[in-house]
Amino acid sequence: MRPRLTTERRARHARRAAARPQERRRERGCYPPRVRVLVVAPLYHTDRGGLGRQAVLLTEHLASLGVRATVVTRTLSGLPAREPPPGVELHRIRAGRPRVHNYEAKSARNLVTSLRFSGGLVRALLALRRTYDLVHFHGASLPLLVAQPWARLLGKPVLAKVAAVGQGVEAGDLAGRYGPLGDLLARRLRAVDVYVATTGEIEAALAAEGHRWIERIPNFVDTERFRPPGPGRRARLRAELGFANRPVVLFSGRLTPRKEVDTLLRAFARVPARQGAAPLLVILGDGPLRARLEGLARARGLTNRVRFVGFRPRPWRWLAAADVFVLPSSVEGLPNALLEAMACGLPCVATALGGAREVLGERGLLVPVGDEAALVASLSELTADPARREALGRAAAERIARDFSLRAVAPRYLDLYRRLLARSSSTP
Incomplete structure (x- = not known):
């Protein structure tokens, strides 16, 4: 009496049977x-x-x-x-x-x-x-x-x-x-x-x-997950994440020296409030410099304007709810964080390194490495101008969907x- 096949074994036999015709056709040279x-x-x-x-x-x-x-x-x-x-x-x-x-x-x-x-x-x-x-x-x-x-x-x-x-x-x-x-x-x-x-x-x-x-x-970029949100989804995410009615600038990455988050914090302290609403900086990520950077934020009086949220397993939710993305690194190739932000339709401020220059071009704002004044000017411009944000974000998302999916x-x-x-x- 033949033993009965379990459901798992039946599925395995079915996969093998389905693969045999293709393998035979490969052997005959029909498939590569x-x-x-x-x-x-x-x-x-x-x-x-x-x-x-x-x-x-x-x-x-x-x-x-x-x-x-x-x-x-x-x-x-x-x-x-x-x-x-x-x-x-x-x-x-x-x-x-x-x-x-x-x-x-x-x-x-x-x-x-x-x-x-x-x-x-x-x-x-x-x-x-x-x-x-x-x-x-x-x-x-x-x-x-x-x-x-x-x-x-x-x-x-x-x-x-x-x-x-x-x-x-x-x-x-x-x-x-x-x-x-x-x-x-x-x-x-x-x-x-x-x-x-x-x-x-x-x-x-x-x-x-x-x-x-x-x-x-x-x-x-996995454009099925990282994509521009619809108005309803964006509003729900902003409410869930507690962003309220203030411009949100997002950084995403490991907290290591080459990411230059200390430069970002010093610059953000000088970005002015607009119509009574002070911009919020969200630091998405973790790393060996977190404690030191949190101390710098307190020393700069940014306790109520900066949130260190650590590593989060679904970063696309935070990108979809933010208004501006910033990447002030001193060393990068073609940063995944930048590509993902662009895919979500965010206007981006990034240091003028090789990969960022190539992918952003005129679809975002480029600043010199370590230039606090340029960061202040770029972040101030985008947090104050919703129309500019929308235009840059739309162009960025189109670029990713076309060439980087x-x-x-x-x-x-x-x-x-x-x-x-x-x-x-x-x-x-």
Whole structure:
């Protein structure tokens, strides 16, 4: 007597049966062969930082297009559980300090964590070698340096995405730093098959270090969640969040030195009230500088004009309820926070760095890095002029919907995967 199938087993058999005709057609050459990629993303989660969110959303969307993805990431704790969809398999590495989600600061402890992850990554490359055909690194720092020679030994081509320069830890930003060591590391990283640069500034930096194959693919936005709100939804959100009838300026990001939130606080103290309503500054995010920044806000007399709300899992609600977005960073690539604010139809004030210049242009206001007076002038202008806010916000949302949606960007990666594999197979 044959055993009865459980509901789960029936579903699994049905999926396999549905896939067999497509697999047979692939074997006969009717479909292109299925792409199998090993994704390396030390931070792989939608709730902690733009780099991790980009890695998750891109991988899952590519899986929906038929890519088979194996993700190698760090074991993290203190984050909401997230189950991968069909076509995505997670392989977690214990690298220590699981509650530390971001380790962008240069320190001995972060170096040790990165080295431990890199060692585990090499073991994963070897153990999983029959399950993937190419390797996609989200980031081009120490794990890439350590693991790329092993991928080459296994005959697996390597793609690395570079999301920022200016911190001295990634390809495109090593030559000329750390004495002869920086030049040596830059030469080592020339062995990577192809780099993805998210901005023209990053592309130029990679080219200056001698990297030959560089593709320009921008960051993207999940425009199903980050989108302009209707009037009714916006009014409800403002009431829920306690914004009342005052202009709301929103900052979103980690509270680290390069975000320059201290500069923002000093500038905001000088933004005047309009018609008796003092603007409100909302700081959405958390980080090592939070206590110091809260102290600075108190010292500047901003207790009733600044709200530190910490990390929130649904940032699109706060963006949809705000009036102006501000990003005063001193180092950025193509900031996810800026793209998401634009997608929600917010007028934006940002420092005139490479990615912001490219995406904002005349659709927002650009200020020099560290220029408090320029921040005061831009924020004062937008908090006082609803018509100007509406015009800039509408142009920003149109720009994102046209050129930076996930649906528009993800197929460019699939095309690059196929070109990389084709080139690799034709190279002796």
